[in-house]
Amino acid sequence: MEKTSADSLPLTVNSSEKQETVCIFGTGDFGRSLGLKMLQCGYSIVFGSRNPRMSSLLPNGAEVLSYSEAAQKSDIIILAVHREHYDFLTELTELLNGKILVDISNNLKINQYPESNAEYLAQLVPGAHVVKAFNTISAWALQSGALDASRQVFVCGNDSKAKQRVMDIVRTLGLTPLDQGSLIAAKEIENYPLQLFPMWKFPFYLSAILCVFFFFYCVIREVIYPYVYEKKDSTFRMAISIPNRVFPIAALTLLALVYLPGVIAAVLQLYRGTKYRRFPDWLDHWMLCRKQLGLIALGFAFLHVIYTLVIPIRYYVRWTLRNMTITQATAKKENPFSTTTAWLNDSYISLGILGFFLFVLLGITSLPSVSNAVNWREFRFVQSKLGYLTLILCTAHTLVYGGKRFLSPSILKWYLPSAYVIALIIPCTVAISKMTFRRISFPGSCMELKEPYARSSHIPK
Ligand SMILES: Cc1cc2nc3c(=O)[nH]c(=O)nc-3n(C[C@H](O)[C@H](O)[C@H](O)COP(=O)(O)OP(=O)(O)OC[C@H]3O[C@@H](n4cnc5c(N)ncnc54)[C@H](O)[C@@H]3O)c2cc1C
């Protein structure tokens, strides 16, 4: 048995008091790791195995018996066996009557079976109290002690006392039990470890589509167009200039898409005259992945700031500046200082900096350690109010950057306006609609939107 290092001992070990005996069916990876952890926490462990004499590698101090002998030793039996091998339990139904059977199994695919493994177990052994737990913890993490990410143990079961007993074991092992209700929740709990960033899929795909679209849009306007009309090779723009259009545009668009569903939701509530009806699924899912959209937008904003910082050291910029200076010197032409241009230039950069500062603040408040330290109103103030201010500052940054060029026909290339002009459509719509609709009252259902927390005092008229 490997030496147990102090740090793998759970914080709540209390070796003086003898804990109850727990039985573990199965001497495989998970059974052995869980047995070792429970022994360290002072439990006495009895393993059930098909071949008690053959089971090597078991932690010292653990007893190993046949399944039927082991079942008589404790009223809590943790089933460290794959669902496919549950059939042997039907021979033990008498013995398992009234006992707590902890199902820890996972499947290889989401919704692999019509019913959850735990419900299947409850059908096999109807007299036992089946509780689902531990399936989100890996054998490796139990053994190595590296439980940082997955300390949470989702627990569900129909018998509350049985559930409580299992949650006490979870706590004694230094893990965090999360009661998910009755055994119906087992299916979702079993699917959980099989999901891969479920809330990030839509934001990722959307960002990829935005980047690809705007990249090719800029290539048409800034590489192909000059090549066709001026035989100029501007392919080098694909390295920095075009990414420094695509990334800020993606950041601004995604930021606007974080706040658009809130507007749609609010208008829907106004239109329905109540906030007590569910949103359509597409809007619900969109509302639920706003955090992920916002964090990806922040990532693009960071890229834009880095690309912007390197502008002065680019060969193309230095060459252009040098060339301009020489041309002016030889032509003895002065380029008078324009205060308006200076104002426009400095203000759009300053708006960008302020917008970026608030953007980072939004990101910081979404860190669990920070969001857990603020109350709901404070969180909403930052995320909703400051979030809108971020959107307005970044939109203003882009508008001022565009300056007078908006209106000059020369920016159209093959009738295509600059990419940022298209990028401004959603942010401006969101900013304007948020500012206007807050006061709007739908004809026939004049009501003011109350914040969600004011819900109790707000009875629909
Ligand atoms: C960098 C960054 C990080 C972010 N991190 C997070 C984060 O950690 N967590 C997070 O949630 N968002 C996060 N977001 C997204 C966004 O900031 C928040 O979702 C913000 O609360 C949206 O505010 P809102 O005013 O648009 O919508 P909301 O404040 O949600 O309100 C919009 C409207 O819908 C109604 N409404 C809202 N929710 C409900 C509901 N459940 N039932 C009925 N009516 C409702 C309200 O009454 C209101 O009228 C992040 C965004 C960014 C840019």
Ligand SMILES: NC(=O)C1=CN([C@@H]2O[C@H](COP(=O)(O)OP(=O)(O)OC[C@H]3O[C@@H](n4cnc5c(N)ncnc54)[C@H](OP(=O)(O)O)[C@@H]3O)[C@@H](O)[C@H]2O)C=CC1
């Ligand atoms: N490994 C992990 O990290 C995690 C595993 N789980 C779940 O824990 C359960 C056990 O997983 P794991 O320990 O990795 O699996 P293993 O294959 O390593 O061990 C399963 C054990 O089941 C027992 N068993 C009983 N009947 C049979 C049979 N007919 N054929 C094969 N084995 C049988 C065996 O013990 P014996 O020979 O002593 O009878 C065997 O060692 C699974 O349901 C899994 O989904 C959940 C979370 C994480």
Ligand code: HEM
């Ligand atoms: C420190 C913060 C920022 C600075 C210093 C900054 C600076 C700049 C500069 C110099 C440009 C012109 C780039 C060029 O001409 O190639 C620009 C363009 C732009 N910026 Fe920023 N910016 C900042 C933050 C932001 C943020 C947070 C957003 C949006 C979320 C944003 C969105 C844009 C957009 C959409 C453009 C136009 C891109 C184009 O089509 O050319 N910027 N910014």
Ligand SMILES: [Fe+3]
């Ligand atoms: Fe295994």
